[in-house]
Amino acid sequence: MTVVAIVGKTNVGKSTFFNRLCGRKTAIVHDQPGVTRDWREGKARLADLQFTLLDTAGLEASSELSEDMWAQTQKAMQQADVILMMVDGRADISALDRRLAQLVRQAQKPYFLLVNKCESQTFPEEAYSLGLGDPLPVSGAHGLGLAELYQVLQPHITEDADTPKQALKLAVVGRPNVGKSTLVNALLKQERMLTGAQAGVTRDAISTVFTWQDQVVELTDTAGMRRRSKQDDVLEQLAAQDSVRALNQAQVVVVVLDAQKLFEKQDLQIARQVVDEGRALVIALNKWDLIKDKNSALSELNQQLQASLQQVKGVACVPISAVKKTGLDDLMKAMFHAYALWNKRVPTHKLNDWLKKMTEKMPPPVAKNGRRIPMRYMTQVGVRPPTFVIFSSNPAELPESYLRYLTNGLRTDYGLMGVPIRLNMRKRQNPYAKNA
Numbered sequence: 464m465t466v467v468a469i470v471g472k473t474n475v476g477k478s479t480f481f482n483r484l485c486g487r488k489t490a491i492v493h494d495q496p497g498v499t500r501d502w503r504e505g506k507a508r509l510a511d512l513q514f515t516l517l518d519t520a521g522l523e524a525s526s527e528l529s530e531d532m533w534a535q536t537q538k539a540m541q542q543a544d545v546i547l548m549m550v551d552g553r554a555d556i557s558a559l560d561r562r563l564a565q566l567v568r569q570a571q572k573p574y575f576l577l578v579n580k581c582e583s584q585t586f587p588e589e590a591y592s593l594g595l596g597d598p599l600p601v602s603g604a605h606g607l608g609l610a611e612l613y614q615v616l617q618p619h620i621t622e623d624a625d626t627p628k629q630a631l632k633l634a635v636v637g638r639p640n641v642g643k644s645t646l647v648n649a650l651l652k653q654e655r656m657l658t659g660a661q662a663g664v665t666r667d668a669i670s671t672v673f674t675w676q677d678q679v680v681e682l683t684d685t686a687g688m689r690r691r692s693k694q695d696d697v698l699e700q701l702a703a704q705d706s707v708r709a710l711n712q713a714q715v716v717v718v719v720l721d722a723q724k725l726f727e728k729q730d731l732q733i734a735r736q737v738v739d740e741g742r743a744l745v746i747a748l749n750k751w752d753l754i755k756d757k758n759s760a761l762s763e764l765n766q767q768l769q770a771s772l773q774q775v776k777g778v779a780c781v782p783i784s785a786v787k788k789t790g791l792d793d794l795m796k797a798m799f800h801a802y803a804l805w806n807k808r809v810p811t812h813k814l815n816d817w818l819k820k821m822t823e824k825m826p827p828p829v830a831k832n833g834r835r836i837p838m839r840y841m842t843q844v845g846v847r848p849p850t851f852v853i854f855s856s857n858p859a860e861l862p863e864s865y866l867r868y869l870t871n872g873l874r875t876d877y878g879l880m881g882v883p884i885r886l887n888m889r890k891r892q893n894p895y896a897k898n899a
Contacts, residue, residue, distance in 0.1 A: 465514040465620045467507070468543035469577075470536055470567065472559050473521030475551040476579040480603030481518035484509060502539040503669045509613050512620045517543060522563060537566065545573045545619050548595060552578040552586040556593065564593040573619050577601050581608070630672055630681040631802060634713035635747075636706060636737070638729050639687025641721045642749040646785035647671075647684040650795070670709075675795050683709045688733055710736065714847070715743040715802050717794070722748040722760060722782070726767040738774050738883050741848045743805035745797050745881070751782035751790065776871070777880025804882045806846045814841045818853065821872050830860045839891050849873075850885040858888035 469477045485505035507516035517539045520532040540546055548567050550560055567574050574595055578586040581600035590598040599615065601608030635643045648654050651673050670683040685706035710716055716737045720730055725748075737744045746768075754760050764780060772778065779797035783790030818841045827836040840854040851873065855861065870886050873879060 465545065466517065466543045467514050467545045467547060467616070468502070468517040468519060468539045469547045469549055470519050470540060470563060471521065471549035472551070472557070472563070473523055475521070475549045476603045477521065477549050478518055480549065480577070480579065480601070481505060481507075481516060483603050483606055483609075484516055502535055504671065509609060509616065512613065512617060513622075514616075514620050522559060540566070540570050540572075543572065545575075545616065546570060547575055547577050548593075549577045549579050550590060550593075550598075552581040552590075552600065556587065556589045560593060564595055568594060575599060575612075575615050577608075577612070579603055630679040631799075632681050632683070632712060632714045633798060634683045634685060634709045634716045635719060636685050636688060636710055636716055636733055637719035638721070638727065638733070641687070641719045642785045643687070643719050644684050646717075646719060646747065646749060646783070647682060649785045649788045649791060650675075650682060678799065683713065685709050688729070707736075710742065711740055713742055714805065715745065715798050717745045717747050717798065719747045719749050720764075722750045722754050725760060725764050726771070731767075731771050734772055738772065741883050741885070743798075743801040743848070743882050744775055744778050745794070745801050746778060746780045747790075747794055748780060748782045749785050752784040752787050757782070774883055775881050776874060779881050801881055804879055805848055807849055807877070807879065808846060809843050809849075809877055811842045814843065814851070817841075817872075817876060818869075821869060825865075825868060827865060828860075828862060830857050832857075836861050845885075848883040848885060849879055850887070852887050852889050854889050854891040856891050858890050861888055 469481060471477050481503075484507040486508060502517050502519040505516050505518070507514055519536045519539045522533060522536060546567050548564060550556065564576075576590065576593060576595035576598045578590050578598045578600050580602060582602050582605055586598060586600050599608055599611050601612065635647055637643050651671060670681055672679060672681050674680070686703065688703055688706050718730065718734050718737060720726065734744065734746070748760075748764070751757070761780070761782075768778065768780070769776070779801060781790055781794045781797050783794055818838055822838050827838060830836050836857050837855055838853055839856065842852055844850050844852050853869075866886055866888070870884050873884055873886065
């Protein structure tokens with residue numbers, strides 16, 4: 464699929480335009496300059512044209528991360544087939560605009576100059592001095608100028624001949640500064656994400672597709688998730704919301720822990736959120752190379768998991784070092800194993816044989832009417848996560864403790880370790896009730 468990159472200074476409206484073409488608000492938009500730091504990818508549509516669109520970091524003259532952001536933007540330009548340079552139609556052309564325009568010309572790829580925020584269709588004549596051809600006045604906020612953009616893009620957009628494989632959706636989440644972006648870069652084998660010693664470098668949830676042993680994976684790096692009470696500003700709140708959206712859309716979620724600080728309260732909160740959303744869970748113990756007493760650290764972690772995450776007993780905990788690139792194969796194997804369990808089905812006849820054995824081993828409790836609560840029939844009604852239903856004529860009186868007994872039995876007997884299990888009770892309808 465043709466790749467189109469949007470480049471430009473901070474606050475010219477690239478992310479707003481990106482969201483417009485992708486049809487949904489996937490990029491964080493805010494008036495504060497420099498919100499986007501890593502370039503992000505989306506599936507864009509313009510009438511009958513479909514292409515991959517890259518939203519790049521807003522470039523600044525000088526900041527703590529400016530050189531890294533310039534380098535990331537240049538990488539995006541190298542990957543692109545077409546470059547859209549964007550300037551602000553309400554501001555003067557700056558030296559930074561001219562520097563970027565020179566890089567765009569040197570890329571030796573088709574390029575077009577977009578003058579954004581041109582609701583009146585007027586813009587400074589100075590835009591012609593950038594040497595990028597006739598400027599196209601557009602408005603990302605109001606969707607103006609898209610017909611003209613279609614005309615210039617259309618000759619450069621090619622259709623895919625092959626249908627791509629369905630990608631497994633994997634999200635990497637965790638507290639700030641545990642090494643999520645470093646881990647993503649190690650898995651991708653490239654410096655795709657900005658990293659740094661300071662917390663909060665990543666803001667957007669950035670997705671990248673790669674192949675691991677012939678398996679296509681859509682890998683999403685997310686911003687660090689702190690408790691709401693500790694979120695300092697609106698941008699951090701927006702980034703946290705973006706991380707939650709990525710978690711909800713994922714199939715498997717890797718929660719990254721700092722092995723030097725096991726297990727903080729926020730780590731457990733994030734892991735519980737993954738389980739509550741019904742996602743397959745894998746825990747990555749990062750910075751493992753810095754741990755001296757590894758046996759003690761693993762023992763402590765397992766005790767905390769046993770006490771705090773009983774819903775996913777047996778969850779895979781994989782020691783890794785993102786910096787030294789160790790343990791990555793084990794992590795990916797654990798992730799695919801969790802995905803397979805998340806999709807596992809058990810035949811109905813086996814479930815009912817199993818239910819009979821479990822109720823014989825520990826009979827259901829006695830209801831208020833003096834009779835034992837009957838377990839009539841059991842079936843699996845869904846996967847992702849595995850979801851089961853037991854039919855009974857009196858399900859309301861079955862205590863939670865007995866449901867936990869059955870759930871633990873399902874997990875142990877069918878190997879459903881480390882994935883959420885949904886077990887529900889339903890009342891069996893009396894077929895003669897209407898005739899009574």
